[in-house]
Amino acid sequence: MSAKRGRFVTFEGGEGAGKSTQIRLLAAWLAERGVEARMTREPGGTPGAERIRSLLVEGEAGDWTPMTEALLNYAARREHVARVIEPALAAGQWVLSDRFADSTMAYQGFGHGLGRKAIEALHRAAIGRLVPDLTIVLDIPVREGLARAAARHGREDRYENMATEFHERVRRGFRAIARREQRRCALLDARPAPEALQDEIRRVVARRFARALAR
Ligand code: TMP
Numbered sequence: 001m002s003a004k005r006g007r008f009v010t011f012e013g014g015e016g017a018g019k020s021t022q023i024r025l026l027a028a029w030l031a032e033r034g035v036e037a038r039m040t041r042e043p044g045g046t047p048g049a050e051r052i053r054s055l056l057v058e059g060e061a062g063d064w065t066p067m068t069e070a071l072l073n074y075a076a077r078r079e080h081v082a083r084v085i086e087p088a089l090a091a092g093q094w095v096l097s098d099r100f101a102d103s104t105m106a107y108q109g110f111g112h113g114l115g116r117k118a119i120e121a122l123h124r125a126a127i128g129r130l131v132p133d134l135t136i137v138l139d140i141p142v143r144e145g146l147a148r149a150a151a152r153h154g155r156e157d158r159y160e161n162m163a164t165e166f167h168e169r170v171r172r173g174f175r176a177i178a179r180r181e182q183r184r185c186a187l188l189d190a191r192p193a194p195e196a197l198q199d200e201i202r203r204v205v206a207r208r209f210a211r212a213l214a215r
Pocket residue numbers: 015016042043056057073098099100101103104105107108159160
C-alpha cells in the first residue's frame with residue numbers, strides 16, 4: 001500500500017475572519033515538521049470549480065435562489081473532493097481547505113434558512129461520508145468582519161452585499177455547528193493579532209494530531 005492517509009483540516013467562519021492568512025502560516029509550520037500540506041479553497045480548488053465560484057461570488061445578491069446556491073456549492077465541492085481532496089489524502093498529503101461543507105450549512109442552511117436536514121441530504125448525495133479531521137472555526141463580530149472584507153475585495157463581493165441580518169444568522173450557524181460537533185471543531189476568537197491567533201491554532205493542531213506530528 002502507499003503512504004498513510006493524510007489529514008483533512010478545514011477553516012471556516014464569516015467574512016473577513018482572516019482564514020487565508022492563517023492557513024498560509026499553518027502550512028509553513030507544518031512544513032517545518034516534515035508535513036506536506038496542500039492549500040486549497042471553496043468554492044473552487046479545481047479549474048471547473050473555480051468557474052462555478054465566479055457564478056457564486058460575483059453579480060448581485062439576489063441572482064440565485066437559496067437552493068440553487070446550495071446546489072452550485074455542492075457541484076463545485078464534488079469536483080474538488082473527487083479531483084483534489086481525496087487523491088491528496090490518499091497519497092498521504094495533508095489538505096488545508098479554506099471553507100468546506102460547514103460553509104454551506106452556515107450560509108445556505110442557517111443564513112438563507114434551508115435548514116439542517118436539506119443540507120445534510122445534499123452532502124450525503126454529492127459527497128458521501130467525507131468529514132474533516134479538524135475544523136477551525138474563526139469567529140468575528142459581523143460588522144468587524146465585513147469592514148475587513150470590504151477593505152480587501154474587488155469583484156468578489158456578492159455575499160458581502162447581503163444584509164447584516166443574513167451575516168448574523170451565518171455567524172450563529174457556525175457557532176451552533178461548533179457547539180454540536182465539539183470533537184471535530186475548535187471555535188476561536190478571530191480578533192487577536194494574526195501571530196497570536198496562529199499560536200492558538202498551532203496549539204489546537206498539535207494537540208489534535210499529537211501522534212502524527214511526533215515523528
Ligand atoms: P471567501 O471564501 O472568499 O470568503 O468567499 C466565498 C463566499 O462564498 C463567502 O461569502 C461564503 C460563500 N459560501 C457559501 O455561501 N456557501 C458555501 O458552501 C461556500 C463554500 C462558500
